[in-house]
Amino acid sequence: MINRPKVILRRAEKYDPFLISSIIEEGIQEIGVGPKIKGRITIKPNVVMAHYLVAPSAFTRVEFLEGLIEAIKRMAGPEAKIFIAEKCGTGLPTTRMFRRAGYHQLKKKPFLKLIAIEESKKKTVWLEKGQVHKKIKTAREIVERDCLIYAPKLKTNVLSQGLTASLKLNIGLLCDRERMWNHNYNLDEKIVDLLEVGYPDFIATDAIEIACGGNQLTQPGYHLGAIIMASNPLAHDVVCSHLFHLDPKQIGHLVAASRRGYGSLNLEEIELGGDITLEELQRKTCHLSTGFIRLEKAHPRIKVINGEPYCYGGCQGVFLDWLYMIKDRKPDLWGKMPDWTVVIGHYKGDIEADRLLLLGQCTKIEGKVRARVKRRIDGCPPTHKGLVLWLFLKTGIRNPLFRLDLIVDAYFFLFLSWIKRFVTGRI
Ligand code: SF4
Numbered sequence: 394m395i396n397r398p399k400v401i402l403r404r405a406e407k408y409d410p411f412l413i414s415s416i417i418e419e420g421i422q423e424i425g426v427g428p429k430i431k432g433r434i435t436i437k438p439n440v441v442m443a444h445y446l447v448a449p450s451a452f453t454r455v456e457f458l459e460g461l462i463e464a465i466k467r468m469a470g471p472e473a474k475i476f477i478a479e480k481c482g483t484g485l486p487t488t489r490m491f492r493r494a495g496y497h498q499l500k501k502k503p504f505l506k507l508i509a510i511e512e513s514k515k516k517t518v519w520l521e522k523g524q525v526h527k528k529i530k531t532a533r534e535i536v537e538r539d540c541l542i543y544a545p546k547l548k549t550n551v552l553s554q555g556l557t558a559s560l561k562l563n564i565g566l567l568c569d570r571e572r573m574w575n576h577n578y579n580l581d582e583k584i585v586d587l588l589e590v591g592y593p594d595f596i597a598t599d600a601i602e603i604a605c606g607g608n609q610l611t612q613p614g615y616h617l618g619a620i621i622m623a624s625n626p627l628a629h630d631v632v633c634s635h636l637f638h639l640d641p642k643q644i645g646h647l648v649a650a651s652r653r654g655y656g657s658l659n660l661e662e663i664e665l666g667g668d669i670t671l672e673e674l675q676r677k678t679c680h681l682s683t684g685f686i687r688l689e690k691a692h693p694r695i696k697v698i699n700g701e702p703y704c705y706g707g708c709q710g711v712f713l714d715w716l717y718m719i720k721d722r723k724p725d726l727w728g729k730m731p732d733w734t735v736v737i738g739h740y741k742g743d744i745e746a747d748r749l750l751l752l753g754q755c756t757k758i759e760g761k762v763r764a765r766v767k768r769r770i771d772g773c774p775p776t777h778k779g780l781v782l783w784l785f786l787k788t789g790i791r792n793p794l795f796r797l798d799l800i801v802d803a804y805f806f807l808f809l810s811w812i813k814r815f816v817t818g819r820i
Pocket of ligand 1: 576577578701702703704706707708709737738752753754755756772773774
């Protein structure tokens, strides 16, 4: 009989590091990866962004990491060294997001080091099976490790057809320029390329509080009370997609991973274990939405005209994400949004609008254009940070992420990070 990959669903009602550590230790033993937990151990969490007011549920909680660290330190022994490595969202310095997520307190542990990937010593890895990337550059601690552990936060994400779990976590291996390169219609293959470097030995997912329904950074959290563990990332993500009532065969990066030999999309070919059933968890999530919709359906006063291509991982997805930031954190503004017509991609036809926004580098209109106000924002795709700034400057719409403390992070601290990288030669 063929061995089926195992995914363990465990009940964990609260962020208690002691409880989390014992659940994870049992999970490691049940999956049988105990012998791999040794030496130089790198943990990759999800800290795409953290902010107590506008992004309180976007990241792997520090209490979860404390429990995970406790478990693996007990199993790996005193000689083990643990690295927490991450590159947060584009245009933000990871050290600031570590601090906002409360990770700085982990630095007190003498065997542990926080690694902001963009400021670290890096290694270039040539990919044998890359379809988008022929090579990638990431932190030495990701490449030269004895054991790689992923600790995603279970969330929905409109850029990746509703789901972000362990495969999508790999985007955080890349620094900004490489990360945004081909973050468009090629996103699914790009994510799968990264599995060649970022294939975890063990995954422990923070699903005690999940986040869903809006923008991946700002969407609200909901209590689910679970920890999900596995050693096969595709099997793990297939189970997570069912948890959100999504069909894994409709999620591009899972389909691409399966096609490229990383495993099956069929739930029947995965062994489920643990003390809580998938059906019980699905009952808890049945009232939640992933927020993954066509962009033109997002807001009645934002008229979207899509040309070619439709990039849910690029312009359309990023703009939907920008709209959801407002819906999530500024509901008053959501109800009073000004009328705009937005064109994305190569469009053939005439356009008449009062206020017109052309979004994305490839956007062009083959036809007559009549508009009182016309604005353009480039990028393939534009970054979230760029959209927050340029849409404020060009349309006057103030996104909830346009705040003084985040502006200081995104410009002043980013500048300091650049100086540090320049001085240490770690560009
Ligand atoms: S610029 Fe064009 S190709 Fe690039 S992400 Fe936007 S719509 Fe897609």
